Amino acid sequence: MSFLEIEVDDKRFGARQVLRQLRLGVEAGEILSLLGASGCGKSTLLSIVAGLDRDCNARVRLDGRLLDGPDAGIGFVFQEPRLFPWLTVADNISFGAGLRNAPAQAISALLDEVGLPGYAEALPKQLSGGQAQRVAIARGLYTRPSVLLLDEPFSAVDAITRMKLQDLLARVARERGLTVLLVTHDIDEAVHLSDRVVLLDRQPGPARAEMPIGLARPRMRGGAAASDLKRRILAHFDLDLAA
Amino acid sequence: MTTRVLDLPRDAAGARVDGRRGLRLPRALLAALLLPALLLAGAEIAVRAGAVPANLMPPPSEVAATLVYFAGHGLAAHVGASTLRVALGFLGGAGAGLLLGAVVALHRGARGLLDPSLQALRAIPSLAWVPLLLLWFGIDELPKLVLIAIGAFFPVYTGVTSGFEGVDRKLVEVGLLYRLPPPVLVRRVLLPAALPAILTGLRNALSLAWMFMVAAELIAASRGLGYLLSDGRETSRADIVLAAIVLLALLGKFSDMAMLALERRLLAWRDTHLGGMERV
Numbered sequence: 382m383s384f385l386e387i388e389v390d391d392k393r394f395g396a397r398q399v400l401r402q403l404r405l406g407v408e409a410g411e412i413l414s415l416l417g418a419s420g421c422g423k424s425t426l427l428s429i430v431a432g433l434d435r436d437c438n439a440r441v442r443l444d445g446r447l448l449d450g451p452d453a454g455i456g457f458v459f460q461e462p463r464l465f466p467w468l469t470v471a472d473n474i475s476f477g478a479g480l481r482n483a484p485a486q487a488i489s490a491l492l493d494e495v496g497l498p499g500y501a502e503a504l505p506k507q508l509s510g511g512q513a514q515r516v517a518i519a520r521g522l523y524t525r526p527s528v529l530l531l532d533e534p535f536s537a538v539d540a541i542t543r544m545k546l547q548d549l550l551a552r553v554a555r556e557r558g559l560t561v562l563l564v565t566h567d568i569d570e571a572v573h574l575s576d577r578v579v580l581l582d583r584q585p586g587p588a589r590a591e592m593p594i595g596l597a598r599p600r601m602r603g604g605a606a607a608s609d610l611k612r613r614i615l616a617h618f619d620l621d622l623a624a
Numbered sequence: 625m626t627t628r629v630l631d632l633p634r635d636a637a638g639a640r641v642d643g644r645r646g647l648r649l650p651r652a653l654l655a656a657l658l659l660p661a662l663l664l665a666g667a668e669i670a671v672r673a674g675a676v677p678a679n680l681m682p683p684p685s686e687v688a689a690t691l692v693y694f695a696g697h698g699l700a701a702h703v704g705a706s707t708l709r710v711a712l713g714f715l716g717g718a719g720a721g722l723l724l725g726a727v728v729a730l731h732r733g734a735r736g737l738l739d740p741s742l743q744a745l746r747a748i749p750s751l752a753w754v755p756l757l758l759l760w761f762g763i764d765e766l767p768k769l770v771l772i773a774i775g776a777f778f779p780v781y782t783g784v785t786s787g788f789e790g791v792d793r794k795l796v797e798v799g800l801l802y803r804l805p806p807p808v809l810v811r812r813v814l815l816p817a818a819l820p821a822i823l824t825g826l827r828n829a830l831s832l833a834w835m836f837m838v839a840a841e842l843i844a845a846s847r848g849l850g851y852l853l854s855d856g857r858e859t860s861r862a863d864i865v866l867a868a869i870v871l872l873a874l875l876g877k878f879s880d881m882a883m884l885a886l887e888r889r890l891l892a893w894r895d896t897h898l899g900g901m902e903r904v
């Protein structure tokens with residue numbers, strides 16, 4: 382049995398079925414990426430795992446425990462930072478633990494960890510997109526979850542910031558021993574970050590394929606092995622890297 | 625914990641705006657006063673030159689003299705009576721609007737039950753209530769306060785319902801992710817997110833409260849600015865009418881400025897396109 386077990390028998394939006402007979406297991410400390418075209422149900426799957434979408438026939442087990450809604454053991458970083466604009470960075474980070482009990486030292490350490498030292502009292506309107514997403518990652522980590530879900534977390538930032546945030550995620554996940562389920566449509570990102578990649582079809586059903594990424598860490602970008610893995614992933618989608 | 629907010633580029637821009645605020649506000653005040661000053665000067669000249677009959681349109685200097693006279697002869701009582709009516713009516717109407725608006729916005733059953741009827745009541749012209757209120761409550765204070773409260777109720781009710789209903793689903797999801805119980809979700813997510821619409825409703829309500837106060841006092845009152853308006857008309861004293869109008873404008877403006885200051889303070893977190901631009 383995997384640390385995080387996901388079984389989705391049926392998920393529909395109205396008459397349209399988006400997920401069917403999908404089984405996924407994520408091992409403790411593993412970074413698993415879900416790759417697939419837009420509309421294949423990747424984000425919906427994360428919402429189900431996070432307990433935000435319960436209008437479906439699905440089961441999620443965390444370390445053998447059947448979950449029945451949002452769980453303290455699971456953190457979530459959304460596609461957009463989703464910071465509360467009326468709260469400071471510190472209060473946004475400690476939101477899940479209650480505003481009045483946030484120890485300043487813990488916030489400060491977390492801000493150091495995500496590369497935003499000294500920003501505790503800043504308001505979200507004072508942050509750039511990349512900084513806001515760093516705060517969102519810090520919020521996801523604050524309650525010390527064992528699993529971190531990320532829904533295309535770096536898709537809205539520029540290429541350089543994206544690479545920095547990817548490296549941040551890889552470092553934090555390794556240092557904290559986090560189990561990570563990452564939804565992305567960026568094959569380079571999936572190859573760079575993951576221990577394993579699962580490919581989803583646009584047609585609802587079991588995963589199209591899964592592929593272990595056996596690259597050593599820390600990883601360099603753009604090596605021959607990574608390019609080969611990218612080519613193999615593209616081939617699953619009937620695409621050629623040279624095209 | 626050390627902070628480095630001033631190092632932030634956006635905040636640095638904000639700090640520059642703050643730095644100029646001291647210079648910008650008097651200029652804005654001067655700009656705001658320019659049009660009234662020109663109008664007053666134009667009116668003074670037109671009346672003095674005989675272009676406008678002085679009994680219908682007394683010169684601003686005469687209106688000012690009337691105001692000075694009244695200041696020593698019971699003006700405070702009239703202003704106090706009107707202000708107290710507005711305050712009490714506003715508190716009652718806005719309080720009910722906040723309560724019912726929140727109930728309707730947050731409870732689907734209550735929405736189906738109450739909202740259609742309240743929307744129908746909202747469509748009734750304010751003066752249509754007057755005969756009924758006089759029949760029910762006589763000509764004492766109560767009908768005036770109820771009429772003002774009716775005027776203040778609907779903008780707040782509409783602001784609260786539209787504010788709560790317009791809260792970004794994505795922010796609510798964050799609250800749900802952290803398993804906030806419904807009352808906590810309302811307090812920590814829905815209420816702050818809806819605050820801009822609620823405060824706009826409160827501002828509109830306060831402005832309407834002044835209007836409804838005049839309507840109420842014109843019908844039956846022995847004190848207040850509405851009474852002064854009525855008295856000025858009955859005695860053909862246009863200067864009294866205009867003095868009362870000036871006072872109403874000033875009181876309405878001051879109360880609106882107070883609401884605006886409250887709004888600015890409570891919504892300082894907003895990232896609006898106006899930035900630090902001040903309205904007077």
